[in-house]
Amino acid sequence: MKKRFIAVFTLLLVFAMIAAGCGTTNSNDNGGSSTSSKQEEKNGNNNKEDAVTGSITAVGSSALQPLVEAAAQQFSSENPGATINVQGGGSGTGLSKISEGAVDIGNSDIFAEEKEGIPAEKLVDHKVAVVGMGPVVHPDVGVEGLTKEQLIDIFTGKVKNWKELGGADQEIVVINRAKGSGTRTTFEQFGLDGAVPIEAQEQDSSGTVRKIVSETPGAISYLAFSYFDDSIVALAIDGKEPNQVNVETNDWKIWAYQHMYTNGEPMGLTKAFIDYILSDEVQTSLVTELDYLPVTGMQIERDANGEVTKK
Known part of the structure; x- marks a missing residue:
């Protein structure tokens, strides 16, 4: 009886070991998939966190408007959760609105210092092109x-x-x-x-x-x-x-920088959009396609007083 019990116990122990081995093998296989799924889920969550979303408004220069509209359309297609509202109205309107904090970006053909009543020292200038x-x-x-x-x-x-x-x-x-x-x-x-x-x-x-x-x-x-x-x-x-x-070369003297002004340093979607316009991707394609000039292509510089110096 004792020998029979030992035999049965041994047999059950062998079956348990086999089952455990199979379970370990399955666990390793599924564990890899499970880990991969968790990583993908984590990556997916990170992508969602990193995605640029929200809505901003850029107002002002009608000379700059075609570029901003085209860039906004491209940017939004690459960032479906982002909305860029672009309006004209002239540089004076753009500078006034950004000074008041009524918009996120004020587009202008002129330096803020040239416009009477604008607190230029409070604004941050982003020169995005030349026209x-x-x-x-x-x-x-x-x-x-x-x-x-x-x-x-x-x-x-x-x-x-x-x-x-x-x-x-x-x-x-x-x-x-x-x-x-x-x-x-x-x-x-x-x-x-x-x-x-x-x-x-x-x-x-x-x-x-x-x-x-x-x-x-x-x-x-x-x-x-x-x-x-x-x-x-x-x-x-x-x-x-x-x-x-x-x-x-300044042989044609009727030109201006295209400024995108912000009220303080830009953040979030505003920063992402300005960085996008200043990127090589946009500067070497969209800017030139729309008959603007990249700022980097200028052989001279002009300040707010109209003074020109060679680079």
């Missing part, structure tokens, strides 16, 4: 270039008909951007050498200016290169063409 600007006319005026003196004479009202400049016998129709516009400030400073233009119709949007010039016989105004198209004619000045190469 060239120049005079544009209706295609039928019959003029493709002017001297700087002629340009000033047009905008100050001394010349009133295109035939005086070798063009069509047609009255000159001046169209200005609204006061406070960074494009207008830049054009008056570097295109008109500080001369004050005549009173004329004013428009808040560069897109509207382009449409009116293209549809109004005898019209002249000024736009950022990013708004140039076949519906209008961009004029050369003193034999210099309005193009990126001439801007980089």
Whole structure:
């Protein structure tokens, strides 16, 4: 009886060991999968934590608006949880709104120091691109270039008909951007050498200016290169063409930095979006595709006083 009990006990012990061995093997296999699943879950959670989400608003310069809108669209497609609201209104509006803390980013063609009443010392400047600007006319005026003196004479009202400049016998129709516009400030400073233009119709949007010039016989105004198209004619000045190469060397002097101002150092989605625009990916593709210039391509620098130095 005792021998039979020992035999049965031994047999049960062998079965237990076999079962334990199988369990250990299965545990190792499933444990690997389980560990992998846990790691994937952990990684998934990390990705969710690292994903950029939320909503911000950028307001201001219409010259910078096409770039910011295109970058916002790309950024949001790569970060589905992020929403970038982009509005125009002019540089003055952008600087005022960011100073008040009403928006997350204030877009501007001009330095904050150039705008009266703006506490520039409280704002952080992010130069994201350079934009060239120049005079544009209706295609039928019959003029493709002017001297700087002629340009000033047009905008100050001394010349009133295109035939005086070798063009069509047609009255000159001046169209200005609204006061406070960074494009207008830049054009008056570097295109008109500080001369004050005549009173004329004013428009808040560069897109509207382009449409009116293209549809109004005898019209002249000024736009950022990013708004140039076949519906209008961009004029050369003193034999210099309005193009990126001439801007980089300052042979074309009507240009401006494109600033994205923040009220203090940017954080969260605001920082992520500005970093994205400054990334090599955007600077070497989207910026140039939209007829802006990367800041790194400039051979010269210009300060808030308009002083130019070579890099």
